[in-house]
Amino acid sequence: MAFVEVATTVGLYVWELFKIWLSTLFVAPFKKFDMLWVLVPVWLTWVFTEFFQEKKGTSLGNAISNAVTPFWASLDWTRTSIRFFHTGELSLGSLIGRIALSLIVLSYGMTIIVLGIKGNKIVRYIGRIREVTYLIAVFTPVFYNVVPLSFKLVLAIIVFFPLFYFTIELIDYFTPEPKAMKTDESDEGGLKKEESGLGDLSSGLGGLGEFGDNAGRLGGVGPESQLPTPGSSGGMPPSKGPDKGFRGGLGKF
Structure with a gap:
C-alpha cells in the first residue's frame, strides 16, 4: 500500500511538471503577443534548419550560426527586464536574477561561437x-512575465528535455530526406571527386618530372654531366679528321 501511495504521489508530481512544461512551450506564447516577435522567428528557423540542414547532424559552421540566436535573445531578455523594472512590474531582486540568467545564455552562445571558430567538435x-x-522557447515566457520562474519550472525544463530531443529525432528518422539535402550531398561528392582527380593529375605530372631527371642522368645530359674542355685534365681527344690523314699520305708519297 505504501508503495502504491508513493508511486501515485510521484506520478501526480510528474504529471504536474508535464503540464507546466507543455503550457510554457505551447500556451504561454499566446498570452502575450509581444514575445511572438522573438519566438516566431526562432521556431521558423528551427523548422527549416532542423529538416533541411541538420537532419543528419550539424556542422561547425551551422553551430556557429545557431549560436547567434541565444546571443540575440539574451539581449532582448535584458531589454525587456529593464523595461518591466522601470514600469514597476519587476523588483530589483528579480531584475538582477533575470539579467544573470540572460548573461548565462549569452555566455552559452559566445562559447559555441568561440569553440566553433577554434574547430572544437563539441x-x-x-x-x-x-x-x-x-532554451529560448522555455525561458522567453519567463522574461515576459507570463510564466513565473520557479523550481518546478526549472525541473520540468530539465526532466522533459530528452522527450523534446528524441521526439524530434524520431520525426527526422521517419520523414523523407529533402531533395535539397540530396542535391547538396551529390554536389559535395562530385566536388570531392574533382579535387581527387586534380590531385592525381598533379602527382602524375610530378612523376613525369622525376622521369625526365632520371632520363637526363642516364643519357649524360644533366647538371652532373658536362662536356670536356681543352683546359680540363683529360684534354681533347686526338683529332682523326681528314687533315691528319692528308698529311700522312703526303709523307708516304
Whole structure:
C-alpha cells in the first residue's frame, strides 16, 4: 500500500511538471503577443534548419550560426527586464536574477561561437538548432512575465528535455530526406571527386618530372654531366679528321 501511495504521489508530481512544461512551450506564447516577435522567428528557423540542414547532424559552421540566436535573445531578455523594472512590474531582486540568467545564455552562445571558430567538435553536440530553440522557447515566457520562474519550472525544463530531443529525432528518422539535402550531398561528392582527380593529375605530372631527371642522368645530359674542355685534365681527344690523314699520305708519297 505504501508503495502504491508513493508511486501515485510521484506520478501526480510528474504529471504536474508535464503540464507546466507543455503550457510554457505551447500556451504561454499566446498570452502575450509581444514575445511572438522573438519566438516566431526562432521556431521558423528551427523548422527549416532542423529538416533541411541538420537532419543528419550539424556542422561547425551551422553551430556557429545557431549560436547567434541565444546571443540575440539574451539581449532582448535584458531589454525587456529593464523595461518591466522601470514600469514597476519587476523588483530589483528579480531584475538582477533575470539579467544573470540572460548573461548565462549569452555566455552559452559566445562559447559555441568561440569553440566553433577554434574547430572544437563539441559544438556539434551543444550547438544544434534544437537545443538552442528549446532554451529560448522555455525561458522567453519567463522574461515576459507570463510564466513565473520557479523550481518546478526549472525541473520540468530539465526532466522533459530528452522527450523534446528524441521526439524530434524520431520525426527526422521517419520523414523523407529533402531533395535539397540530396542535391547538396551529390554536389559535395562530385566536388570531392574533382579535387581527387586534380590531385592525381598533379602527382602524375610530378612523376613525369622525376622521369625526365632520371632520363637526363642516364643519357649524360644533366647538371652532373658536362662536356670536356681543352683546359680540363683529360684534354681533347686526338683529332682523326681528314687533315691528319692528308698529311700522312703526303709523307708516304
